[in-house]
Amino acid sequence: MLDSTKIESLGDALYDALRSGRPTQKISALEPESDIEDAYRIQLRMLERRLEAGDEVVGKKIGLTSRAIQDALGVYQPDFGQVTKRMLFEDGATIDLSKLMQPRLEGELAFRLKEDLIGPGVTVTDVIRATDYVTPCFEIVDTRYQDWQIKIQDTVADNASCGVFVLGEAKADPRDLDLSLAGMVIEKNGEVVATGAGAAVQGSPVMAVAWLANTLGRLGIPLKAGEIILSGAQAPLLAVTDGDHFTCEIAGIGACEMRFAGRAMV
């Protein structure tokens, strides 16, 4: 357990890296004894700095949901981060790579809530009832460290490696489709580059959202009506570069699209 001075300075270092584009040192290297709980306290400090600068929380993201990523980190549960207004881009947006460090692209299903979800004890039925709609979404993950060779406490402290996200305009009621078997197709410049399905996320994205509500509930944090929940990657991570155009289509819902311009900072 790290003391609050250390937590603060590690959170500040991550915030400074985010602002300057200059990588900071990994928590796992600086504080080998740190645990996941420490990492979430560092994440909270980094978030406080964003809010002090005038940003606001609009939702959450769930990470480490796929078996491949869990195997890579040796961690068999998801993690979460908070998403803010300044991270949110609209369908069709062009993302300026010069504001990101080492971006990678993920296709996900996002949930918009119309009711609060307060865990523990939240079931998948509660998640469906509380969902206004689901929509395809891109999460552009990023890391504020030197490279992507990171450990669990590194990614958790760094807001679950969230960069920015693009929310689709196409919407569906979650009761109208099979969210586990709905296929996802990601195309880059008109060519299929990755496919997947909802089952890649903990068996179903609905289960991932229930997990999040219960995990946050134990920490005394509610999921609030109006919040957007990014439920986790359904297809492999993709590299991005200047001029790339991506679409992400999900069966029974529709597609969202985005472009990249410029060059990443690291």
Place this chain on the structure above:
Amino acid sequence: MSLDQPKTVDEEAIIRMAERVETAQRYAVPIRKLTEDYPDLTIADAYRVQTALRRNLEKKGERVIGWKAGLTSKPKMAQMGVSTPGVGFLTDAMERPANSKITVSDMIHPRVEAEIAFVTNKELSGKVTREDVLAATDYVQPALEVIDSRFTGFKFDLESVLADNSSSARYVPGGRMIRPDALDLRTVGVVLEHNGEIAQIGAGAEVLGHPAEAIAMLVGVLDDMGEVLPAGSFVMAGAITAAVAVKPGDSITARFYEMGSITVTFTE
């Protein structure tokens, strides 16, 4: 895949290779790659071997009921250095019903893939488009393909695998039949479960962007071989998921978006 390459082996060698493959299939005994003995074997030669194998099986009473496309994913094509799928024929003797027990002792090292199958109601011939294929399709349905390379260690080159009927072994039609215009086949999600655990996940677009694209290319390869795809054919478009190795006692379930599921078990 060019079939107008020069022939490097004579008819007798073709017949000998076809017999070698047929024996390996019949007795489930692996053989070495054909190219080890015929290093100059071309793709055209390989399809001559496959055709000789098909004629032999037909003479023994098997009926060709359709075809399969293989090497239909971009990574597999890059790995084999090809730009069109490989094809293999399917006979009635390879079919197994859904919910059945499939014997593995008569195969060498079976693996299972989840695919979308097309059943045609018009003849397709020559160079055709994805749209032509869809217009000639009565319905599509889920299928499992059990592949089994007859080569030691599942290690082969393109010529050897094409001669070996593209590793075709067994196939299982199942799930829900659906009209080809009733569903966007690109976004049909597929989950392959091995003994109850999710093993592989993909969507229809994994197959050349659209499964019907693979059928169109298959018809083109048949045209190069001087064949057509008759009405009523059962054609598998290629793997949506990576192949899973199976052994006696294993169970496999493939679940398809809006198209139901297929379960089979494997036994000694």
